Amino acid sequence: MTAKWEKTEVNVGVLEVEVASDRFANALNDAFKKVSKNVNIPGFRKGKVPRRIFEAKFGVEALYQDAVDLLLPQAYQEAVEEAGIEPVDRPSVDVVQLEQGKPFIFKATVTVKPEVTLGEYKGIEIQDKSFDVTDETIDQEIEQVLKSHAEIEVVEDGAIENGDTVSIDFRGTVDDEPFEGGEAENFQLEIGSGTFIGGFEDQLIGLKTGESRDIEVTFPEDYHVKSLQDKAAKFHVVLHDIKRKVLRELDDEFVQEISDFETVDEYKADLKKRLEERAEQDHKRFIEDEVVSKVTENATIDVPSVMVEHEIDHQLNSFSQQLQMQQIPFDAYLEFTGTSMEEMRNQFREAAEKSVRTSLVLEAITEAEGVTVNDDDLNAELEKVAANTGLELDKVRELMGVRDPNLESFKHDLATRKTIELLVQNSKLA
Structure with missing residues (x-):
């Protein structure tokens, strides 16, 4: 099999594939075995019709579509690997040659993952933001607690x-x-x-x-x-x-009812500690978001519309699941809000495009910096999951393996996090 890739647009090209005649002949044999099971010809039992009799009655052309259905997916995948391209959508396929005794030739118009031209991504300057826990912060949190127990x-x-x-x-x-x-x-x-x-x-x-x-x-x-x-x-x-x-009064009796502490002072001390831990995490996420946003802005990339549409599909599906948890059917939500599906998709479009751009840029930096995930990284992260869920490590591996046998998606996410850590380490706070 031979494959030739030619780019025709920014993120689109044509993959011309030629499959050897003997391989196409084998596909015709497999197609005959499949269709002959359901063919009725007087004098023969189903599945026992000789191929020459079948072709005499129906013609070899009757096998072509099934042969293509059997052969094309595997041939296309092999051609993609040979050409070294990364498709982001289903191809549009045109059959060029389909004839017994000759090579099977087809052309696939393919949208591929775009090239990313990275801009500055190290030494990014971030305007810092205060996440200090003040007395006012603590008072506001206490007010919310009192309201929730009002x-x-x-x-x-x-x-x-x-x-x-x-x-x-x-x-x-x-x-x-x-x-x-x-x-x-x-x-x-x-x-x-x-x-x-x-x-x-x-x-x-x-x-x-x-x-x-x-x-x-x-x-x-x-x-x-x-x-x-x-x-x-x-x-x-x-x-x-x-x-x-x-509202209840914040006194020792109230504290004892809602917590494991005996006094207001103990409760406030613990609350301050928890708020400071939350503020630390919020500050960390803020820095990460700012760095990633600036790095993404500095990159040049022409995002294929199909990738944005796929991301909109993903976000809409997540939104629909959230509605279902509230026992609200998605169609009923659209009707109640007077929103068409097109309008709904447009509401998600900006966020979807930003998400795709960010993912592509982070992938490009991961590759440029040679960021990898080794066994120690993987085991450490799995242990965190086990600790957070209260499950045994082997059980976590088993559950994750059902969804992702080689943990490739998990490794990808972990590599992305390592890349973000690298960006933060190389950034500057102003």
């Missing part, structure tokens, strides 16, 4: 305040006409959450249980339902009840 009380005599959760009926109209999704009963709304259109929640403040109020708002220009964009709307709202969070 007691809920029904406000019998009082008006809506910011932070309250209310039960309301509402009916909305645009130009005095009701619209889809503009009406609900006993709707639970947290005031200040930003759940509703801007201005809606603020106008409820001061309303008392049993009272009603007309509220006027304007839908934003980028509202997800196109027919309502930039439209003025009026809502008639009836308030049924008000619930308010009553």
